[in-house]
Amino acid sequence: MSGGSVAMRLKPPRERRAGTAAWAASWLRANLFDTWTNTLLTLLVVAAAALILPPLWRWGVAHATLSGTTRAACRGGGACWTFIRVRLPLFFYGHYPAAARWRVDLSFVLLAVFAAPVLRTRTRRRGLAVLLLVTLFPALAAVLLAGGVFGLMPVETNAWGGLMLDVVIAFVTVAGSLPLGVLLALGRRSHLPVVRALAIGFIELWRGVPLLTVLFMSAVMVPLFLPQGVSLDRLVRALVALILFNAAYMAEVVRGGLQGVPPGQQEAAFSLGLGWWRMQALVVLPQALRIAVPAIVNTVVDLFKDTTLVSIVGLADLLGVVSQALKDPAWLGFPTEGYVFAAAMFFVCCFAMSAYGRRIERQLAAGR
Amino acid sequence: MSSRPSRRARAGQWLLLAAVAGCAWYLAHTAAANLRRHDMGFGFGFLLDHANFDIPFRLIAWHDGDTYLRALLLCVLNTLLVSALAIVAATAGGLLVGIMRLSRNWLVRHIALVFVELVRNTPQLVQIIFWYVAVLQTLPGPRQSFVLPLGALLNVRGLYLPVLRAGDFTGALAALAAVALAAALLLRRRLGARGLIAPALLAAACLASAAGLQRPALRGFNVAGGVQVPPELVALWAGLSLYAAAFIAEIVRAAILAVERGQREAAASLGLRPAQVLRRVVLPQALRVMVPPLTSQYLNIIKSSSLGAAVAYPELFQIFAGTVLNQSGREVETIVILMAIFLAISLLTSAGMNWYNRRVALVGH
Numbered sequence: 001m002s003g004g005s006v007a008m009r010l011k012p013p014r015e016r017r018a019g020t021a022a023w024a025a026s027w028l029r030a031n032l033f034d035t036w037t038n039t040l041l042t043l044l045v046v047a048a049a050a051l052i053l054p055p056l057w058r059w060g061v062a063h064a065t066l067s068g069t070t071r072a073a074c075r076g077g078g079a080c081w082t083f084i085r086v087r088l089p090l091f092f093y094g095h096y097p098a099a100a101r102w103r104v105d106l107s108f109v110l111l112a113v114f115a116a117p118v119l120r121t122r123t124r125r126r127g128l129a130v131l132l133l134v135t136l137f138p139a140l141a142a143v144l145l146a147g148g149v150f151g152l153m154p155v156e157t158n159a160w161g162g163l164m165l166d167v168v169i170a171f172v173t174v175a176g177s178l179p180l181g182v183l184l185a186l187g188r189r190s191h192l193p194v195v196r197a198l199a200i201g202f203i204e205l206w207r208g209v210p211l212l213t214v215l216f217m218s219a220v221m222v223p224l225f226l227p228q229g230v231s232l233d234r235l236v237r238a239l240v241a242l243i244l245f246n247a248a249y250m251a252e253v254v255r256g257g258l259q260g261v262p263p264g265q266q267e268a269a270f271s272l273g274l275g276w277w278r279m280q281a282l283v284v285l286p287q288a289l290r291i292a293v294p295a296i297v298n299t300v301v302d303l304f305k306d307t308t309l310v311s312i313v314g315l316a317d318l319l320g321v322v323s324q325a326l327k328d329p330a331w332l333g334f335p336t337e338g339y340v341f342a343a344a345m346f347f348v349c350c351f352a353m354s355a356y357g358r359r360i361e362r363q364l365a366a367g368r
Numbered sequence: 369m370s371s372r373p374s375r376r377a378r379a380g381q382w383l384l385l386a387a388v389a390g391c392a393w394y395l396a397h398t399a400a401a402n403l404r405r406h407d408m409g410f411g412f413g414f415l416l417d418h419a420n421f422d423i424p425f426r427l428i429a430w431h432d433g434d435t436y437l438r439a440l441l442l443c444v445l446n447t448l449l450v451s452a453l454a455i456v457a458a459t460a461g462g463l464l465v466g467i468m469r470l471s472r473n474w475l476v477r478h479i480a481l482v483f484v485e486l487v488r489n490t491p492q493l494v495q496i497i498f499w500y501v502a503v504l505q506t507l508p509g510p511r512q513s514f515v516l517p518l519g520a521l522l523n524v525r526g527l528y529l530p531v532l533r534a535g536d537f538t539g540a541l542a543a544l545a546a547v548a549l550a551a552a553l554l555l556r557r558r559l560g561a562r563g564l565i566a567p568a569l570l571a572a573a574c575l576a577s578a579a580g581l582q583r584p585a586l587r588g589f590n591v592a593g594g595v596q597v598p599p600e601l602v603a604l605w606a607g608l609s610l611y612a613a614a615f616i617a618e619i620v621r622a623a624i625l626a627v628e629r630g631q632r633e634a635a636a637s638l639g640l641r642p643a644q645v646l647r648r649v650v651l652p653q654a655l656r657v658m659v660p661p662l663t664s665q666y667l668n669i670i671k672s673s674s675l676g677a678a679v680a681y682p683e684l685f686q687i688f689a690g691t692v693l694n695q696s697g698r699e700v701e702t703i704v705i706l707m708a709i710f711l712a713i714s715l716l717t718s719a720g721m722n723w724y725n726r727r728v729a730l731v732g733h
Contacts, residue, residue, distance in 0.1 A: 031473065032473060032474055041473050045473075045475045192378060193381075208667075208714040209714075210673075210685070212689075213706050213707055217707075220689075220699050224398075225402075308491040312678055319497070326501075335502040340502075342494050343490040343491075343494050343498065346494065351485065354485075354488070
């Protein structure tokens, strides 16, 4: 890459009255052919694209197969999307019983209903909406997903899987690690030496070790720390590990937000006679969390991607069920299709979240 | 803050400490009771026992029956190897993509954007498994190897690189070159770039003295000669490097944008060419902003190297949380060892980067 192409980006001078063709020509000249290095780069990129894109198109679309129910249908020489289509329920619900899948669907509808007022930019009573999202919604979803009451057939967490499991894990982890992270961040900024030392120790310990070792510890070592006769569900163990681990990252993000609140705010709250807890809850945290929203969204995207790690400790999340399905003797030989599908699902979710985070960031920047 | 913590708060923190200590004591007590019930002790003596397994890829010798301690050393070396390779590649790739993100060329700019968005929004584990299962394992067998420049071969068994065959003086010349390089670095202030002349000449002599390149070659159904890089290492390295490169690209981009515009204009008005402006004025200043976030990316690479377990690259996590744990049954000890070593590597890396950060920081800041 030649350094010549790095410079302040100048908007092409726009001739308002010129025709579209003239405008396009000037745009091309300004953006692709303004210097000889740029012209060379453009030609190189076009040549590379001409080399790469047509085979990709032929594989993924032109010669690909989507119809049929067995691998015999895939004879086009391109991608065998039939494999994905046939396994779609497995990839979304895992081994959740087919007759009860409406409960998963309903839970997702409820999630959308409860999350919408929290995510919307202009909401009155956002606090109430958040409270409902983290109390009433999990209770309803837990009843729906696990069953066993109100005549709903009980479904073991072993049967949960696929993308649904990733979403469940991500939701519980965020709901658990954010409050814990807030406490840790406050602890780290505390003037009480013991509290500060405990918070720093906790945060740095989790941030210094790989998530995989933490998950592994939850899978292998936790039974050792429980009294005899007590056992914990495998999913719950993984969730506890994920919450503790991500709380450390949330704490650092919230700490960044706390540092962005002007000290005068605290002094003003203090002079109004507010005690420490009320000062934090009513004055400091609302402002700090607002500043921290884009960074929190980034952390949520990261932890959503990290939910795939549970497949290594034996839970059947999307990556886990895809890997399982690829070992099916009737469908051997489609790893590319399987992993491209898994990556695409995660991309859609994560890209949407990242875009939301960027939008909030722009609004915050505009509000200053 | 204007308020001093109240007496009640100061007393409360000791209560908190007591509660934490109580929990820790209770957990330790339960664990000890559980271990006793299973007739298991706690201790690291098992590290001196003989390990009966193979470590398929290693940098130093390994014999069947060596101790677990030596296995630990091999695994740490494997972890450090893949981390170091990934850090180098991710830094170079991130710098390149970060600069591309700011290119005046629309196509180049948007290709970099697509790369960054695709990589940052898909799980790293999926990427690593994709490289391994969907790319490297679908390569042709040894007989249909791809031939790369310098006679390197790429096939389903891995990447075969040519190696230098040492001549009579190669070792001595290499040592001399290393000494000269160290001297040039120590006397950097006095010699500047001139100091590099001697090490470069010595290194060239070292290359010239080598008896030639030993190229990997097809022998029967396998490849002989050269050095074999297993596909597990290639996949893990590619996954770690590309993922981190996308994040580093954004760091580089933000850092370049943070360099004041006037700096660039002043450099241009002095008659520097755009490439010189970038290399001599913009990047050195951007570097200061880049170092702290780069540190956390490097730490992420080291920690994520444990994902090698998914493709069976014999690194620390894969061997100790898998084979060693199964053979020895030492759950607590293995996990303590794993966490302690990763923590130690992380702390050392961040200490090193902090030292570098202080050196490049502006005086008076």
